[in-house]
Amino acid sequence: MTRRLPKKDVAIIGLGWTGSIMALELAKAGLDVVAIERGPWRDTASDFSITTAPDELRYAIRKEMFLRPKQETLTMRNKLDQTALPIRQFGSFLPPNGVGGGGMHWNGQTWRFLPDDFRIRSHTIERYGAAFLPENNFIQDWPMSYAELEPFYDRFEKVLGVSGQAGNLRGQIQPGGNPLEGERSDHYPTPPMKQGYSQSLFTKAATDMGLHPFPRPSANLSEGYTNPYGVRMAPCTYCGFCEWFGCANYSKSSPQTCVLPALMRYSNFECRTDSEVTKVNLSADGKRATGVTFVDSERTEWEQPADIVLICAFSFFNVRLMLLSGIGKPYDPASGEGVVGRNYAYQVGAGAVGHFGPGFNFNPFAGAGSLGAALDNFNSDNFDHGPHGFVGGASITNAYTNGRPISYHPVPPGTPGWGAKWKRAVHETYNSTTNVGAQGSVMSYRDSYLDLDPTYKDPLGRPLLRMTFDYHPNEQKMANFMMQRSGEIVRAMGAKQVSTNALRVPYTVVPYQTTHNTGGAVIGDDPKTSALNRYGQSWDVPNVFVTGASSFPQNAGYNPTGTVGALCYWTLDAIKSQYLKSETPLVQL
Amino acid sequence: MENPTRRQLLATTAAIGTAALAGTPTQARVISGALPWSPNESYPPTLVRPGPWQFFTAEEAAVVEAIADRLIPADELGAGGKDAGCAVFIDRQLMGPYGSNEWLYMEPPFVPDAAANFGIQSPVAPARRYRDGLAALAAHTRQAFSGRLFHQLDAEDQDRVLTGLEKGDIKIPDGKAFFNQVQSNVVEGYFADPIYGGNKDMCGWKLVGFPGVRYDYRDVIDNPNKPYTLPPVSLMGRSTKAAAR
Numbered sequence: 001m002t003r004r005l006p007k008k009d010v011a012i013i014g015l016g017w018t019g020s021i022m023a024l025e026l027a028k029a030g031l032d033v034v035a036i037e038r039g040p041w042r043d044t045a046s047d048f049s050i051t052t053a054p055d056e057l058r059y060a061i062r063k064e065m066f067l068r069p070k071q072e073t074l075t076m077r078n079k080l081d082q083t084a085l086p087i088r089q090f091g092s093f094l095p096p097n098g099v100g101g102g103g104m105h106w107n108g109q110t111w112r113f114l115p116d117d118f119r120i121r122s123h124t125i126e127r128y129g130a131a132f133l134p135e136n137n138f139i140q141d142w143p144m145s146y147a148e149l150e151p152f153y154d155r156f157e158k159v160l161g162v163s164g165q166a167g168n169l170r171g172q173i174q175p176g177g178n179p180l181e182g183e184r185s186d187h188y189p190t191p192p193m194k195q196g197y198s199q200s201l202f203t204k205a206a207t208d209m210g211l212h213p214f215p216r217p218s219a220n221l222s223e224g225y226t227n228p229y230g231v232r233m234a235p236c237t238y239c240g241f242c243e244w245f246g247c248a249n250y251s252k253s254s255p256q257t258c259v260l261p262a263l264m265r266y267s268n269f270e271c272r273t274d275s276e277v278t279k280v281n282l283s284a285d286g287k288r289a290t291g292v293t294f295v296d297s298e299r300t301e302w303e304q305p306a307d308i309v310l311i312c313a314f315s316f317f318n319v320r321l322m323l324l325s326g327i328g329k330p331y332d333p334a335s336g337e338g339v340v341g342r343n344y345a346y347q348v349g350a351g352a353v354g355h356f357g358p359g360f361n362f363n364p365f366a367g368a369g370s371l372g373a374a375l376d377n378f379n380s381d382n383f384d385h386g387p388h389g390f391v392g393g394a395s396i397t398n399a400y401t402n403g404r405p406i407s408y409h410p411v412p413p414g415t416p417g418w419g420a421k422w423k424r425a426v427h428e429t430y431n432s433t434t435n436v437g438a439q440g441s442v443m444s445y446r447d448s449y450l451d452l453d454p455t456y457k458d459p460l461g462r463p464l465l466r467m468t469f470d471y472h473p474n475e476q477k478m479a480n481f482m483m484q485r486s487g488e489i490v491r492a493m494g495a496k497q498v499s500t501n502a503l504r505v506p507y508t509v510v511p512y513q514t515t516h517n518t519g520g521a522v523i524g525d526d527p528k529t530s531a532l533n534r535y536g537q538s539w540d541v542p543n544v545f546v547t548g549a550s551s552f553p554q555n556a557g558y559n560p561t562g563t564v565g566a567l568c569y570w571t572l573d574a575i576k577s578q579y580l581k582s583e584t585p586l587v588q589l
Numbered sequence: 590m591e592n593p594t595r596r597q598l599l600a601t602t603a604a605i606g607t608a609a610l611a612g613t614p615t616q617a618r619v620i621s622g623a624l625p626w627s628p629n630e631s632y633p634p635t636l637v638r639p640g641p642w643q644f645f646t647a648e649e650a651a652v653v654e655a656i657a658d659r660l661i662p663a664d665e666l667g668a669g670g671k672d673a674g675c676a677v678f679i680d681r682q683l684m685g686p687y688g689s690n691e692w693l694y695m696e697p698p699f700v701p702d703a704a705a706n707f708g709i710q711s712p713v714a715p716a717r718r719y720r721d722g723l724a725a726l727a728a729h730t731r732q733a734f735s736g737r738l739f740h741q742l743d744a745e746d747q748d749r750v751l752t753g754l755e756k757g758d759i760k761i762p763d764g765k766a767f768f769n770q771v772q773s774n775v776v777e778g779y780f781a782d783p784i785y786g787g788n789k790d791m792c793g794w795k796l797v798g799f800p801g802v803r804y805d806y807r808d809v810i811d812n813p814n815k816p817y818t819l820p821p822v823s824l825m826g827r828s829t830k831a832a833a834r
Contacts, residue, residue, distance in 0.1 A: 041620060046630040054802040055824060057781035058634055062687060069694035076707065088694045088709045197813035237805035248804070261624060270621035296617035361814050365799050366806035405780040405799045417755070418660040418772060419748065423796070427666050430797035456696060508706030 002293065002301045008034045011292050011306035013277045013321065016101020017561065018547035018568040019312035020255040020263055021159070024229065025572050027266035029580075034304060035269070036294050038276035039067070039098025044256055048246025056404040060244045065105060066090060067097035067314075074316060075453040078470040078506045080333060086456045086464065091510035093517055094244070095314050099273060100255045102314060102515060103561070107243040107369025107401055108219030108252050110162045111558035112153045112566070114380040115146035115182045117441075120554070123381060124391055134391060134474035138343050138444040140553040143525045143534035146182045149566050152573070154185050156565030157217075160253035161225035161233055163370075164188035164217035178214045180376040193222045193236065198362045198434040198493075199373040202398035205492035211377045216397060217562070218370030219253035229262035240402040242369025252369065275302070278460060280309050280325040280544060289327075289544050295460065308543050308575075315550035319450050319520035320465040328521070328531045328540050331449050333468070339531040339539075341450040343519040344469060345555040348394065348440030350479040350503050352487035353433060354495025355412045360432040364403030372399025378438070378485055379557045390477040394440030394557040396486060398493075403430070413499045436490045437501070438482035439514070442475055444554040450520045470507045479503035516560050518552040523567075525587075533587040535574035536567065542585045545571055636825075637681045637786035644683040644716065648738065649723045650676055655740035657775045659747045668792040670775050678778030678787030679719075679771075688716035713763070715770060722767030726754075729761050783823045794821040 009031035012019045019035055027033045042048075042065070058064050067090070075084035096102040116123050119141045124132060133139060166187050167177025176192075192215035195203070199215075206213040220236040227233070236251040250257050263269060274297040281290045281303070291305035311318045322328055322340050331338040356362075376382055379393040402408065410433045411425040453466035471479075483500050491498055504513070524530025527539040532551055538544040547568050549560040556563075578586050618625075642650050657670025670676075686692055695712065703710040713721070730739050730750065739747060753759035754768040761767075778787030780794070782802070788794065794801055801821035809817060820827065 041618060041625060043624065046627075047632060049631055050804060051824065052631065052633050054804060055634065055782055055784075057777060057785055061777060061781075063692075068692040070692055073694045078706070083700075085700055085703055085707045085710055086694050086696070088690075091708055194807075194810050196810055200813060237807055238810055239804040239806065241804075264620075264622070264624045267622055270619055272617065272619050274617040298617065361816050363806070363809050363815075363817055365817075366809035403797075403799060405793060405797050406777050409776075409780070409797060418751070420662045420664055423661055423664065423666060427796050430799070455698070456694075504706075506706055509708040510706070 002303050004303045004305070007291070007305040007307070008032045009306065010034070010308045010310060011036065011304050012310045012312055013292065014101060014313035015099045015255065015271055016096065016312065016314070017103040017255055017565060019101070019310070020259040021565070021568050022310050022312060022547070022572060023269055024259055024263040024266070025576070027263065027269040029576060031268065033269045034306070035271045036275050036277050036292065036304065037099055037271060037273050039274065041099045041271070041273045042104060042246065042256070043260075044246065044248065044250060048248045050248040053245055053248040054239065054241045056406050060404060061406055063090065063094060063244070065098065065246070067095040070459070071097070072317070072458050073464060075456050075464050075466045076509050077466070077468055080447055080468060084453055084466045084468070087509045092508065092513045093515040094512070095316060095515065099260070099271070100246075103254045104246055104256060105244050106561060107559070109370045109559040110157065110160060110217045110219045110562040111395070112182060113146070113556045113558060113563050114180070114376070114382070116381045117556040118142040118144065118146050118149075120391070127381065128386060132385075132391065134443060134445075134472060136446040138446055138529070139391070140343070140444070140522070140524055140529060142553055143523050143530070144570070149570060150182065150185055152569035153562060153566040155569045156562065158189050159227050159229065159258050160219045160565070161189045161221050161227055161258075162217050162219055162253070163190040163193050163222040165192045165215055167214060176214060178376055179212050180379070180382050188217065190222050190225050193218050193220065193368065193371055195373055196362070196366060196371060196400055198400060199371075199398055201493040202373050202436065202489065205489055206375055209489065209492060211375045213373045213375045216370060216372045216374040216399070218368070220368040220370045221251050221253070227258055229259065231258055231261050233257055236368050238366045238368050238371065240365050240367040240404065243401055272296075277321065278324070278462065280311070280321060280327060282326060282541065286326060287541060289541050308545070311544065311546040312548065315517050315520060315548050316450070316465055318546050318548055318550040320452070322521055322531065322546070323452050324462060327538055327544055330451060333447055333449055336446055337528075339522075339527070339529065341520050342529070342531070343444035343522050343553055344448050344450050344467060345442040345444050345518045345552065346469065346507070347514045347516040347555060348442055348471070348475050348479045348482070348503055349437065349501070349513050350440070350483040350486065351435055351437030351501045352483060352490045353410065353435040353499045353501065354490035354493060355429060355497040355499070356432045356434070356494060357496045358432065362400070362431055362434050364400045364408065364430070367400035367402045369401050371401065372397045378482060388477065388481055390474045390481070392441035392443060392474070392478055392557065394438035394478065394482045396436060396438045396482065396489070398434060398436050400434075405430070412497055434490070434493070436486040438479070438486055439557055439559070440475070440478050440482055441557045442555045443472070444519060445472055471503060471505050476503060476505060516549065516555065518549040518555040518560060521546050521550040522553045523551045524553060527589070533585070535586045536571040537574070537579070537586055539585070543583070545575065547571060634784055636784055637677065639677065642680050644680045644688065644719075645676070649719070650680065651740040652723055652726065652738060653679060653771070655747060656751065656771055657778070659744065659751055660772055660775045661779055667796050668789060670779060672789060673779050673792050674787040674789045675775045675778035678781065678785050679774045681786050682774065683716045683719060688714065690714035711766070718763070718767060718770050722761075722763065722770070725761035725764070726767070729759060784825055791821045791823060
């Protein structure tokens with residue numbers, strides 16, 4: 001028996017970055033808001049206490065705070081003619097669970113995409129011709145320009161207190177910053193983090209090579225900061241427990257440190273935890289959401305009526321919920337028609353490891369999730385792609401996020417896998433190894449998509465999401481190019497021995513690569529090729545808005561959260577300034 | 590109290606006999622009006638105490654200790670896998686959710702011979718992997734080494750057996766998977782916080798120079814390329830002897 005709750009103005013699915021920002025701003029506007037979160041409530045003092053947080057086994061290896069596959073997972077296949085198998089243990093990516101979402105366990109690298117990324121299709125055709133685009137690509141321009149999104153990037157960075165050095169301030173190139181970035185309207189809210197010894201070698205080597213290194217933008221704060229919501233943060237201590245951990249130090253920007261203390265002051269907001277939304281309910285004609293159905297930890301089913309439904313879960317689960325609810329036409333790779341599940345993309349990872357030998361103390365444990373120097377000379381279209389034959393690019397970085405030894409105990413190539421020689425190599429190499437890594441874009445293709453699996457089900461008997469994905473020749477070419485550039489830089493830094501990290505092909509669900517899973521419910525100007533209009537509003541059900549990286553038409557050579565946050569404020573602005581007045585589709589065809 | 594802490598809820602759950610796990614609250618709550626707060630709310634891990642084997646038989650434990658000592662031999666750089674407590678670590682891990690794959694997706698159909706890029710596709714959980722692997726290894730060494738078990742072999746023969754398992758030359762069922770399982774768990778035990786029973790006296794951290802959970806390295810950033818000289822600290826503090834009390 002389903003119990004029916006009193007109607008709310010707004011029902012939000014998932015209380016991570018975008019859900020908490022939406023909740024705060026709409027509660028502030030006077031609306032009655034409920035957020036329904038399938039994981040537990042978590043906060044700094046109780047859950048990430050300094051006496052329990054720095055525990056590699058518990059959080060990074062056993063993955064205590066992540067979504068457990070038993071609760072929900074996906075199936076994966078590389079190609080259309082394969083049978084997908086369930087991801088029984090998360091490896092390649094780690095979806096979040098609980099209040100704070102991915103914003104609780106992330107590293108904090110807070111990038112803006114480059115202006116060319118937003119019109120990559122038009123730009124590539126203009127510069128290289130249409131024949132340069134890869135076979136079977138679904139590359140799409142974004143439905144807004146960088147300039148249109150810039151004020152919202154700025155707002156998100158100020159809420160997080162991002163530490164960085166502007167490189168292009170209102171058109172003026174600034175020393176020490178990224179000269180290739182899009183024009184910024186303001187400085188970063190806090191100065192860049194101090195860089196470590198390895199970054200000083202990287203910066204010198206790259207500069208000597210004619211490249212343009214800079215400290216990467218960081219949501220591990222360089223100094224104390226009070227954000228526009230009145231929440232105070234503390235300076236980062238480089239403890240090396242960022243990614244996959246909660247921050248015990250109030251130094252890593254997260255919903256917990258930046259939004260929830262302000263949000264919880266609004267009595268017109270409530271959060272329901274350990275309650276999983278199973279469906280967005282639609283009116284009989286399917287054109288209006290009437291609210292959501294959720295199941296709590298006792299398996300009691302509830303109906304929560306609402307005027308507006310905001311789908312703010314992790315990217316995969318936004319797409320799955322739309323498919324299960326019948327919002328938008330599911331994508332069919334045979335016909336190329338349909339939009340929900342279309343344009344799934346991921347990230348390219350490749351790089352080089354430098355072994356420096358005696359006399360080097362990189363002290364990798366003195367790290368932070370966003371500590372690092374980066375360069376954009378090989379990102380987006382900042383270089384001539386003509387001779388290389390691929391579309392897209394990568395940010396190249398020298399970083400120490402951590403030196404946690406279960407996962408990080410590098411050995412030089414040729415070392416045995418165990419025994420006395422292995423032990424000696426681990427002893428000698430830990431402190432004298434550094435790496436240069438590339439994080440590259442992934443384009444969208446006709447055969448990279450998400451749909452519902454025909455075989456495997458979740459504990460409630462609903463089909464799991466199925467991913468069909470592999471790296472195409474375009475991405476493989478790009479990864480090889482970036483691996484070579486990374487090797488050149490680490491050699492110039494003084495490495496005595498260099499080993500390379502190539503892109504793993506076919507795509508594999510192990511080991512960890514990145515949790516930058518994008519697409520599946522993309523924004524666009526054409527309802528034939530996008531599930532959402534330019535404001536993140538469903539074309540089919542206009543009182544449903546969807547946030548998150550699921551809305552990226554393809555992925556760029558950066559971490560997604562900066563753009564996820566900017567799009568959230570962009571959507572929020574459209575809801576507040578337009579939708580609440582008209583309650584109609586914000587884009588009329 | 591309107592909002593009992595998760596710990597109190599866990600206590601309730603445990604009292605009615607359901608397997609409750611530290612730090613895994615699952616009770617739905619409605620939170621409104623203020624950040625939830627309860628005094629002393631915290632979710633520490635369970636401290637592993639020395640004592641009788643919980644999962645292994647004495648014979649199994651002797652074999653696992655011997656394997657750990659060949660994977661990470663004792664030498665002038667520090668303790669070997671046995672004295673580091675790797676077998677104690679593994680014994681306790683196998684009794685928890687890890688040993689039974691409790692948090693993983695374990696619904697059929699299984700396709701155990703799937704390509705490696707599909708990850709784990711076998712229904713065999715770590716506890717079962719150890720039980721079956723150790724039994725098969727015992728049968729193999731008894732047959733190949735005139736009735737002896739692995740821990741009764743000399744170091745050269747032990748290394749030969751391990752290499753045979755690793756390369757798949759010794760044909761016991763899932764021998765390679767068993768080797769990989771033990772190797773990854775021994776490394777975990779050698780480097781995990783000593784609170785879990787391995788990494789005795791922080792030997793693993795001393796081997797590489799990891800200072801543990803000191804939590805503030807601003808001085809390291811300010812002094813580039815200098816050796817770090819302070820001894821490591823674990824979640825229990827400086828000395829792991831506290832665990833024995």
